[in-house]
Amino acid sequence: MRAAEKTKSLLDRVGLVLIFLTLGVLLAGIGAGGAAHFADGLKYSTRLSGTPGLLEISECVTSDTGKQRHTDCFGDFRSDDHRVKGRYVSISRSYKKGTVLPVQWDERYHCYTVGVAPTAGRLAAICACALAVMAGLALLCGSFAVAMPRLGSRIRAALWSAGLARMVVGLCKALGIGIAVFGAVGLAAALAVP
Numbered sequence: 001m002r003a004a005e006k007t008k009s010l011l012d013r014v015g016l017v018l019i020f021l022t023l024g025v026l027l028a029g030i031g032a033g034g035a036a037h038f039a040d041g042l043k044y045s046t047r048l049s050g051t052p053g054l055l056e057i058s059e060c061v062t063s064d065t066g067k068q069r070h071t072d073c074f075g076d077f078r079s080d081d082h083r084v085k086g087r088y089v090s091i092s093r094s095y096k097k098g099t100v101l102p103v104q105w106d107e108r109y110h111c112y113t114v115g116v117a118p119t120a121g122r123l124a125a126i127c128a129c130a131l132a133v134m135a136g137l138a139l140l141c142g143s144f145a146v147a148m149p150r151l152g153s154r155i156r157a158a159l160w161s162a163g164l165a166r167m168v169v170g171l172c173k174a175l176g177i178g179i180a181v182f183g184a185v186g187l188a189a190a191l192a193v194p
Helices: 002-045 116-147 149-159 162-192
Strands: 051-063 070-079 084-091 100-105 111-113
Touching: 002 111, 002 116, 051 084, 070 100, 084 100, 084 111, 111 116, 116 149, 116 162, 149 162
Parallel strands: none
Antiparallel strands: 051 070, 051 100, 070 084, 100 111
8 A cells, every 4th residue: 555655646646747847847948938039129119220211001811710810010211211111011019001101111011009008018918927937947947846845845946945935026016017907007008099
């Protein structure tokens, strides 16, 4: 009976380690990739990169169906110095034909919306991605603590020392506040634009 309990306990630990490892790698990877994606768009929405100008939508094309449905709109881009920089330039979102948008144009013939709403939305998304990375790393540490119980107590003691624990909790609170504030500002700005 005792051997069966040890085997069951070992299998439970192995299962828990595999779940923690899988979720930790997924969360950390998706969080890091998402943060990089949104940070790349942030340079355009804040007008730090690209060519500023106006995009007049001439047509929109919807591809795929169901959950894979995606709409791209195309139009003529005119830079702020009033020279036409590109024809049939794309933007990833659905707009009415004839809509004129302030955008940043990149070298790949793609435009990004600029202003408060896209910038705040991207900042909120970056905060959420950073939280996902932290959760993933915590799960990875938890998997090592479960896999190696003796080392696990040392990991737990190091990770939850008074100073580090306060710092992690403070960072999580700051990221949560960032998500709430940037999300609210982005939503309000998006609703304010006709």
